[in-house]
Amino acid sequence: MASRFVDRAVIHVAAGDGGNGCASVHREKFKPLGGPDGGNGGHGGDVVLVVDPGVHTLLDFHFRPHARGGSGKQGQGGHRSGAAGDTLEMRVPDGTVVLTEDGEVLADLMGSGTRFVAAQGGRGGLGNAALASRARKAPGFALLGEPGEERDLVLELRSVADVGLLGFPSAGKSSLISVLSAAKPKIADYPFTTLVPNLGVVSAGDVVFTMADVPGLIPGASEGKGLGLDFLRHIERCAVLVHVVDCATYEPGRDPVSDIDALEDELARYTPALGGELASRPRVVVLNKLDVPDAAELAELVRPDLEARGWRVFEVSTVAHRGLRELTYALGEIVEAHRAAQPPPTPAKVVVTPKAVDDGGFTVEADPDEDGAFVVRGPKPERWVRQTNFANDEAVGYLADRLHRLGVEEKLAKAGATPGCPVTIGGVTFDWEPSTPGVVGTLAGRGSDPRLAEQGRVTAAERKEARRLRREGTGDVDVSGEPGDPGTSGNADE
Structure with a gap:
């Protein structure tokens, strides 16, 4: 069965149009000068993205990429304003990043209930009652409603994970997540079993953190080989990156050190859209499959070289559940230290920038x-x-x-x-x-x-007179409105 996980979608959002204002004059018996009573048009509805913890993929946007807010209703006489258009709320997963087609980040949506107005609804037009003034006691016009905002946006899901697992296909990343958390990813003995990122929740004493893997990362991924670099976006938020190395591989020319160097070269080619560099993240090396005798010997051989780089190295076996406790608590310490180093969240400040005296806004x-x-x-x-x-x-x-x-x-x-x-x-x-x-x-x-x-x-009076003459059948009417010509000439034969 094909995977139904979608972490990137291009959508077209269109907010609702504002309703037109109404040009109306109150008419009632014995009240010849009732005055203007045209109501305002309703505002168009916005298109809003809202973070929902129950949504985990962008699949809905993949099949339904077009979204439109409700349009505002027209104003009516009797000072009746049109109803506002319905706001369209679209549910997105936690960690969704909104970008323009050019790659500019517009919003990073994190936290349940976080909202982002993807398209602003158009303003409703004013009716002639709102436009009345001393100069225009009964305006014969009303303002039109504004069209709603329309634009194309790119949605990318970047998992909110604390620990990111990197490794060649079949290195044991999915097995490691399955034994450290309650996640149940598909596990098989052939490459590229995992086609979508897996996410699991791990507990290390009082510290609870999330762990995600990157499927299909191989040398040449930056050039499109394997699954490419498409899934590296899921480790952009990670506090620590973990190299999971298969110490029991039988492929010629491969060893733990060369595998790590090849993946580090691919990471250097990736530029996170959220800022920062992956090279600055702490590294941990997991030498996996130590239940195989030859793997244990290889791990002892390469461990000094890896520790010389300043990286912590752990020897584990997901089958024998060996070394998992030490690894879990070590990752918990790194994550806890990273969280403590982050600045405390501050409430958003309202910045009021006064407009210059000579700034007309145009x-x-x-x-x-x-x-x-x-x-x-x-x-x-x-x-x-x-x-x-x-x-x-x-x-x-x-x-x-x-x-x-x-x-x-x-x-x-x-x-x-x-x-x-x-x-x-x-x-x-x-x-x-x-x-x-x-x-x-x-x-x-x-x-x-x-x-x-x-x-x-041509004035309104001239057009009205022209219509009257046409109804009476007096002949052709010139409404060109040339200066000095009232625009109401008779037959062309005269």
Whole structure:
């Protein structure tokens, strides 16, 4: 039966979109000026990764790599706001590392209940009731909801083990875990019996620690031989690395010292993604299968050379249960010393960084792809553009007012922008025309803006009149909106 252990998965997460705000005016008998009552759209649901001790593999993500949060509902009239989208919680094993496709570590999830927001839900758009002001008593527009965040992530499981076992295939790593803990890995007398890392819990007096093995590590693993270096990620957290050496092998050209040197060369080629180097970890050598007479003689021969390197050497036999107690307590001492040397956990501190007085939260740069064009970058202007309905003149005018108050026009002028030059914000390109914010008390039709009408754009009133003329069958209607043309001409024959 094929192994169903998965320790690496690539997933695509998409948070829910925010709901659109509602543009509505209260209508009731004997209340001709009921005022705006459009509700806000609901926020989109996040996609969250949560550590669950009951999950031990990334198998679910392998078969279902796509995840999407719930979208927010649209706002409605009567000051009814849309419901927020459902947050999608995805259960991951303890020790899961979240990376970008480029290999950048975003989160190291350790500890039951640890959470990481993999994708942020989009904000809901404001309804016209929330946009009402002295200048706009009854806005004829509402803001659109923002799209949810989408991205591809790489999940890698790095076992939370204190002791890592290294060795050639059939060196006895699985047998050692089976006798020191309650783990029951598959054991057979042929190479590469173990295809997935095994994890066991070992007790040494009052010290309890976990032990994991790395299957299939052979010379040339860094070049893809055997099982490659795929499983070395499971020993990145280990406090001590244990070389398990087969002293009863009959393969020519192999001996304990050459086996250890070959594996150490492969370890030197591996760079842990969580930082640090494997070369700095303490080493322990286990000379295994001492129940074979020839193995005991070989162990006595190589032991002085290994101890000369500063490594502790233990002679054990998993079959005869020889030397296991001494090995267990020695590993417990090393693990306990490593834990004591770690800095105590400190609660997360909230760091408040004051914003500079002249920092508007955006930048204005020359467009590298077009001469005389500019690009405005910043979370606020880009979000405002995403929330604007460009089919509504009043909404476009409101966007112009917001950008003016933020100082975008002033910075564009300082950067050398001239009227009519292309300006790109959030993927939308405008022909920049310097303007001033709307005048308080200016009366205009809902959904229209006088400033845009002066620039030759078709107003809402003109579109309404054009529809009326079409219904009456008066003929062709010109709604080009040229300056001086009301856009409501009669038949073309006149």
